[in-house]
Amino acid sequence: MSNVNPFPHIYLKLVRDASKKKRPPGPRGVNPITTANKTNRGIHAQALRTSVGTIRNEWHETEINRSNEGYPEMPGAIPLFLRIDPGSELIESLKTFGIELIGELEDGFIIGASADTSISDLAAKIELFAISGHDNVAALWEIVSGKSWRTEHILSPALLSAWPSIRDDDQFVVDVGIACLGILQIPVHPIKRRAGYATEERYNDAVGRWQRKRDEIYELWDDLSDERFLALTRLVEVYDGEILSSMIEGTIDSASQLPDSFTCRIRINGKGLRDFVLNFPYLFDVAEVDEIEFANSELAATTEEDSEPLVLEAPDMDAPRVCVIDSGIQERHPLLKDAVEQRESRSWINTVTDVADYVHQGGHGTRVAGAVLYPRDIPYSSTYKQTCWLQNARVLNEDNKMPINLFPPKVLKEITEHFHRGPAYTKVFNHSINSTSPCRLVHMSAWAASIDQLTWENDLLFILSAGNVPKYGDVSKPGIREYIFSGQEYPNYLYQPWTRIANPAQSLQAITVGSIAINSSSGSENSFAGFSEPSSFSRTGPGIWDVIKPEVVEYGGDFVYDTGHPPNIKILPETAPQLVRSTLHGGPLFGNDNVGTSFAAPKISNIVAAIQSILPQEPALLYRALLIQSARWPAWTSSHPDKSQVIKHIGYGIPDLNRATGNSMHRITLVTTGEVFIRAGQVHIYEVKIPEDLRSPADAFDIQVEVTLSYKAQPRRTRRTRQRYLSTWLEWQSSKLNEPSEIFAGRMIELANGEHADHENESVGSTSSGAIPWAIRERSDWGIKGVSRNNGTVQKDWVIIKSHELAEGFCIAVIGHAGWAKDVEASVPYSLVISFEAVNQDIEIYSRIEIANPVEVEAEVEVEQTIEVVEPS
16 A cells, blocks of 8 residues: 555455355245235136236237237237235246246336247146145236236336327337346356265366356347347337437447346337337336436636746646546646646547537536546646546537437447546546436436446446536426425425436446535525535435435535525525636636536545545545545534435535545554455455553543445346345444454354344344444434435445444454345455544554554455355245
């Protein structure tokens, strides 16, 4: 690590690497409906038989009518709408019923498809269940006939509202999600039968055969994607439409493809859209194209002070790069030109070299780029050393809009290939672009899922803006004035569904940034927020699946309002951040004439770049962890009565550059190094030795302990819960107060065995049981009510405890849980950060803990050799 800081972060020690053992036999909780179906299996089987017969007959009748009426041929599969026991494993076993999972919905509802138009596999399962009660058909609660469910569960709310009035000749541009997993299954890994192999050689041969079969299935999945893309293309062409997301030699563009699905942007008429939605069996999502929000810029007076000339020095050659994905940059701007890496600049608008920022009233990308370099005020004089390079990726036009033929998943893929996989190896991408509407909560959008997939594939970090509530709107899309006029005052209107974070801010593996006020104003024109309070426009969380979003906030300014009814809302220089302005259309070099989360996000990019500069070889996962670890809530939150509202506004709080990059005599931060990989069922245990003189019963120092886990996993867009969206999901647990490390290790392995055993035990979570009273906690009914730290891929918690309550060894366990990936070799990387700080700075702890935890070249790690994997029930 860097020696520039006298108090650098030090390394954590992994002391145990364990895997869960086979779950002991015993009763497991079963839903009462499933139990009743088992008890009355004859009645349940007959109900399912009737549904299967009805659906089969309906489909054949539809096919005959389509042929007679000249409709185009659809893929030969029957769409199905099922309801299953959401607590069962049936969702992962549908393939054995001959049913492909197309989309997972709420409350156990599943969109499926059967390529066998006689639905024979499902019918056979039902008969076996009726005779013997075998198989898990009892968990298949219902099979829904008809087609009305398709519009309700496949269309976006806006399209569903417009559905009854769609005419044949109406023209639509929509993004469509197509599932492409089929019913092929990767065989069981030989490790489950390892004891049955006579020699190690025979076991290794079996593993080799398994790997070849797995790779063969991966290739067949690719073929299936191409086949379904061609079917989609043929259908769109019949209705005189076109695929707007590009093709490569007639196959689906890999830029818009995930492991279970692909997304395309198509232009199609109303007649074709109706046919497509009602009859294409592999469709799970249809949404209108996102409208990009427009900047809030106003003409505001700016005074440039007389001073000595400002001398700007270019960044060091090996300084971090920050790619600004925006409306372009005025690259020869006096305040930016020395830091712009012009040879790498590229535009996706007009020609590849047309990279300027043409947005009127000062630009947008130019302001964002300036905020990366100057996160506070613009320096007026002396010499200023710029700390990072700027890279320019232009994707917005002169109206600050993304042209309809630019498909975000494809564009972002190309941007990462150009900037990250190029010679510069850029790791920080600032993406201050949002939809005008709140994110949807069922499936992850293609835009956000592509960010998650790119993060999984590459060592990089996206910094996203949370999105802005506009000053003015209308009945369908209310703005701030409409909310106030209807009686909803600041900040209450920010808890409404329409003010939720905007696409793609719900991305699980990016950092989402909200805005807080930089100043306050009173008099004839009043600001909504006080200093460091949530900006009146800053969209709020939680995100999809109750993930904490935004994770952090920065100073993006605030609006002011007058006494009119309804009030006029505007920007004043004293409540706006100072930003670099584009001068292509005239005006000053910089000004305080714009506000927004767009300008809060690049200030976070500045901190991430600073972390990279001291830890250039470490993974972006660690940068994210250190950023979140450095965040704190501002002073006003201490008296706020509802801490869940605080988290909706500001997440983990305001990051601090000094805490993110270093420590002090009174603070120490311990980190993992490199990407640490963990599999489902594994438990990694870290221990921080607490010196005896810090634990003395005679002393009662207030110690703030903070823990942040940052990980990434591969996404599947057809799934609708965090556990099934991710290939593997992680959580962390801490030892209890004064709990010996050996006892803690055993408890964590038991937790991994039962998957959620401790979480279901109320007494385990109570402070009387010795549990550390973390602020948020791992369950939404512990800690801050309604919030769980486990929901996201970055998980932070903090607590202030007395020094004598710490055990000799403070332990943290990182636990891997199975998501959608059933490959026992599948693993995911993570970074872990733990900090201790003397709240009142009344005891020096850095040197004490550093000495007690020496860095070892080859740390001895206890590894359990016996690995048994639980068979699915």
